Structures are given as structure tokens and as C-alpha cells.
Amino acid sequence: MTFEEMVELAAQRKRDMPEGSGTAALLAAGPHAIGKKLVEEAAEAWMAARYESREALAGELSQVLYYVACMMASADLTLDEVYRTL
Structure with missing residues (x-):
């Protein structure tokens, strides 16, 4: 999996919040939990x-x-926004 695919998957998990998804649970816990x-x-x-x-x-x-x-998905931050600051 590429980083770009991972970013898209995390964004999809945030949109769908599928039951049983560890990523969805982490996103529900918010930026503090993700940051830790x-x-x-x-x-x-x-x-x-x-x-x-x-x-x-x-x-x-x-x-x-x-x-x-x-963290990007949690903040609705796109790769383009991140790449513009590189």
C-alpha cells in the first residue's frame, strides 16, 4: 500500500465509520488519541x-x-495541503 492509498483509506474510514474498524475507533477517539x-x-x-x-x-x-x-483524516487535511508546505 502506498502512503497515498493509506491517506485515502483513512479518509474513507472517517466517512463510513464501519463497525469493528480499528481505524474508525481511533478516529472517533479524536486527535488527542491519534496524537498519542x-x-x-x-x-x-x-x-x-x-x-x-x-x-x-x-x-x-x-x-x-x-x-x-x-491525523490527516481527523482534520480533513488533504495530501495537497501537506505537499504545498514541503
Whole structure:
């Protein structure tokens, strides 16, 4: 899955809020809950980069990207809006 696909999936989960979806539950919990997970995964990525394998780092960074996508969906922020600031 690409980051773009992940962003779209998170936005779709916010629109549909399917029962049983972990992403929908996270979105319902709001930006504070998403932010806590984002910070946690960023710290784990940092530690993986310092002490673990490339595979572990890739896994942690994929989780960071997932929570970024969820935060974007929570705020109705588009990729274009983010890309304009790069």
C-alpha cells in the first residue's frame, strides 16, 4: 500500500465509520488519541533506527505513516495541503 492509498483509506474510514474498524475507533477517539499514538510510534522509530534492524525501522516508520494518515483524516487535511508546505 502506498502512503497515498493509506491517506485515502483513512479518509474513507472517517466517512463510513464501519463497525469493528480499528481505524474508525481511533478516529472517533479524536486527535488527542491519534496524537498519542503518533508520538509513541515516532519514539519507537527513533529507537529502532538507533538499536534495531532496518526491517524493524521500516515497520515502525510504516506505523508512523499510518498515524499521520489518521491525523490527516481527523482534520480533513488533504495530501495537497501537506505537499504545498514541503
